[in-house]
Amino acid sequence: MFCPQCGKENEAGARFCGHCGAAVGEPAPEPPPAPGRPVAPGEPVRIVDLSRAGPAVSPGLKWGVIxxxxxxxxxxxxxxxxxWMRAESPEKLALGKTWFFVGLGITVFYFLLGTEQY
Ligand SMILES: [Zn+2]
Structure with a gap:
């Protein structure tokens, strides 16, 4: 590989001449501008497709909530x-009771909700 600038030999694969510093070797070829595919103004954008996705709550989300x-x-x-049963400390006892009654309350709530619907 000889430098096109000063004509001295350089290692194969070197990108710059070790003698004069000029760029040697194969410069990365610039891809020619692709002809015939300009960005057409007014071309439909893909975002439009998202607005046709239907209702906000998808079946998957609904089942996830359930x-x-x-x-x-x-x-x-x-x-x-x-x-509650372990009752290692008053804090955990209180926490256990809270969790238990919250869970019980939600269960009763959904039970009543379910019986109202059917
Ligand atoms: Zn050179």
Missing amino acids: AASVVFPIVGMGMGLYY
């Missing part, structure tokens, strides 16, 4: 009972 509503009270009651 699952969380069912799981949360059960876990809450379980955790509450666990802390």
